[in-house]
Amino acid sequence: MKRTAFFISDGTGITAETLGQSLLAQFETIDFVKLTRPYIDSVEKARAMVQQINAAAEKDGNRPIIFDTLVNQEIREVLAESEGFMIDIFSSFLSPLEQELASSSSYSVGKSHAIGQSSKYMERIEAVNFALDNDDGARTQHYDKADLILVGVSRCGKTPTCLYMAMQYGIRAANYPLTEEDMERLQLPATLKQHRHKLFGLTIDPDRLTAIRHERKPNSRYASFAQCEFEVREVENLFRREGIAYLNSTTFSVEEISAKILVEKGVERRLK
Amino acid sequence: MKRTAFFISDGTGITAETLGQSLLAQFETIDFVKLTRPYIDSVEKARAMVQQINAAAEKDGNRPIIFDTLVNQEIREVLAESEGFMIDIFSSFLSPLEQELASSSSYSVGKSHAIGQSSKYMERIEAVNFALDNDDGARTQHYDKADLILVGVSRCGKTPTCLYMAMQYGIRAANYPLTEEDMERLQLPATLKQHRHKLFGLTIDPDRLTAIRHERKPNSRYASFAQCEFEVREVENLFRREGIAYLNSTTFSVEEISAKILVEKGVERRLK
Numbered sequence: 001m002k003r004t005a006f007f008i009s010d011g012t013g014i015t016a017e018t019l020g021q022s023l024l025a026q027f028e029t030i031d032f033v034k035l036t037r038p039y040i041d042s043v044e045k046a047r048a049m050v051q052q053i054n055a056a057a058e059k060d061g062n063r064p065i066i067f068d069t070l071v072n073q074e075i076r077e078v079l080a081e082s083e084g085f086m087i088d089i090f091s092s093f094l095s096p097l098e099q100e101l102a103s104s105s106s107y108s109v110g111k112s113h114a115i116g117q118s119s120k121y122m123e124r125i126e127a128v129n130f131a132l133d134n135d136d137g138a139r140t141q142h143y144d145k146a147d148l149i150l151v152g153v154s155r156c157g158k159t160p161t162c163l164y165m166a167m168q169y170g171i172r173a174a175n176y177p178l179t180e181e182d183m184e185r186l187q188l189p190a191t192l193k194q195h196r197h198k199l200f201g202l203t204i205d206p207d208r209l210t211a212i213r214h215e216r217k218p219n220s221r222y223a224s225f226a227q228c229e230f231e232v233r234e235v236e237n238l239f240r241r242e243g244i245a246y247l248n249s250t251t252f253s254v255e256e257i258s259a260k261i262l263v264e265k266g267v268e269r270r271l272k
Numbered sequence: 273m274k275r276t277a278f279f280i281s282d283g284t285g286i287t288a289e290t291l292g293q294s295l296l297a298q299f300e301t302i303d304f305v306k307l308t309r310p311y312i313d314s315v316e317k318a319r320a321m322v323q324q325i326n327a328a329a330e331k332d333g334n335r336p337i338i339f340d341t342l343v344n345q346e347i348r349e350v351l352a353e354s355e356g357f358m359i360d361i362f363s364s365f366l367s368p369l370e371q372e373l374a375s376s377s378s379y380s381v382g383k384s385h386a387i388g389q390s391s392k393y394m395e396r397i398e399a400v401n402f403a404l405d406n407d408d409g410a411r412t413q414h415y416d417k418a419d420l421i422l423v424g425v426s427r428c429g430k431t432p433t434c435l436y437m438a439m440q441y442g443i444r445a446a447n448y449p450l451t452e453e454d455m456e457r458l459q460l461p462a463t464l465k466q467h468r469h470k471l472f473g474l475t476i477d478p479d480r481l482t483a484i485r486h487e488r489k490p491n492s493r494y495a496s497f498a499q500c501e502f503e504v505r506e507v508e509n510l511f512r513r514e515g516i517a518y519l520n521s522t523t524f525s526v527e528e529i530s531a532k533i534l535v536e537k538g539v540e541r542r543l544k
Contacts, residue, residue, distance in 0.1 A: 026369075029375060038535060071298075105298040108300075111297040160400045262310075
């Protein structure tokens with residue numbers, strides 16, 4: 001069975017999309033075509049959406065599911081005339097919240113991902129810059145300013161995790177690749193030792209590491225299974241010996257790895 | 273008035289946090305303390321949460337607001353004994369969806385940000401690598417593989433936007449800084465001309481640019497208001513002359529800029 005799902009918003013669409021994806025993930029047997037439609041902020045755009053929704057209904061032979069976070073009543077009414085099945089995210093929760101908070105909702109459009117204070121913006125950009133400047137062991141002299149330092153073999157997922165934590169949470173995360181040399185000395189490099197409490201290890205299944213490295217440098221010794229297996233084993237031994245908390249990233253998304261690291265290290269997000 | 277809000281989940285907490293933030297943004301007069309508590313996946317952890325919630329209730333003199341996406345009924349019941357005001361995100365929508373889809377929800381824990389297929393993971397990592405490898409005009413020979421190429425003056429927000437689009441949507445976005453030299457020649461560099469349809473311009477208010485550059489290189493000519501104003505004016509002229517769509521990033525978040533670019537260029541996200 002095929003169903004189309006629309007995530008419709010007067011802003012970025014991130015809230016409708018995030019909640020919609022979570023709910024649809026609970027229906028594993030259905031094949032959804034997912035379409036995000038942000039900035040539907042006029043009656044004209046809503047009318048064009050109705051056309052798209054009705055076309056999908058006809059094509060699928062099933063009415064589409066609409067997840068919307070529209071605040072404007074007039075625009076919502078236009079959409080409600082479509083053949084879609086509407087899940088009204090905001091209206092379900094705003095009135096109980098208004099009652100509990102004894103306060104009126106401002107019903108303001110596109111509020112949630114608006115920029116807020118510019119200090120928040122700067123903090124985030126600084127965190128992204130920090131991740132970029134302190135990527136891959138490039139510099140180690142700023143580790144005193146880091147919230148976290150991820151360690152692990154080359155291509156185990158350190159960089160995307162640092163960037164995600166910077167972007168999403170404003171966390172300043174550096175990362176340092178453990179090389180063969182570090183493994184042979186059987187100890188942590190001195191630059192890391194003094195920041196031991198900030199360290200978190202990432203590891204990965206040798207099979208997956210081989211595949212990822214192969215994309216990067218096909219048929220190299222670096223990408224060989226033997227080399228990957230050796231490095232992963234040695235690094236895991238190092239983590240255990242040095243008492244560094246670590247996580248196998250193989251079966252987790254960047255979101256999951258990041259959330260687990262913050263819980264494990266007790267680091268609070270800086271963007272709220 | 274101060275209120276504490278908890279975003280509680282058995283997974284990453286991203287859905288509870290995203291929806292909760294959106295809803296709370298509608299109550300601008302209230303000062304919320306926001307706490308995300310991911311991986312609450314056992315009765316023991318739920319009991320510890322109840323302690324935290326009740327402590328916040330006592331401290332604030334107001335009951336905390338709880339946004340939860342817990343699927344396990346037993347864990348939810350423990351939480352329901354707390355003094356918080358609960359907004360049950362999933363239970364509100366899952367039964368109407370079950371009816372509409374004529375299908376049962378799997379009620380599986382932490383589903384939404386789980387890794388899914390590994391091809392999706394690889395696509396995302398590849399997009400992040402693409403953004404990093406093609407950042408700041410470093411390389412231009414891979415522009416044929418780009419979905420988008422952002423252009424603008426140095427430090428106007430190109431890199432964070434490219435990284436966000438890669439991480440969130442799997443979009444391959446390169447970026448190219450327009451330098452004084454490009455402006456003096458009054459035309460687009462040849463490397464960009466051949467990919468004109470992929471170009472999108474970012475611009476920024478000179479005041480904000482001055483502040484951002486000052487963080488980077490204090491008291492330099494590069495960070496002077498006169499230089500920033502000159503560059504911004506020239507680049508905006510270039511965009512207009514060459515018919516390149518552009519956006520002033522000053523008052524928008526990275527989420528908003530990214531969503532607007534995708535709409536404007538008609539680019540569909542690659543991760544769904």
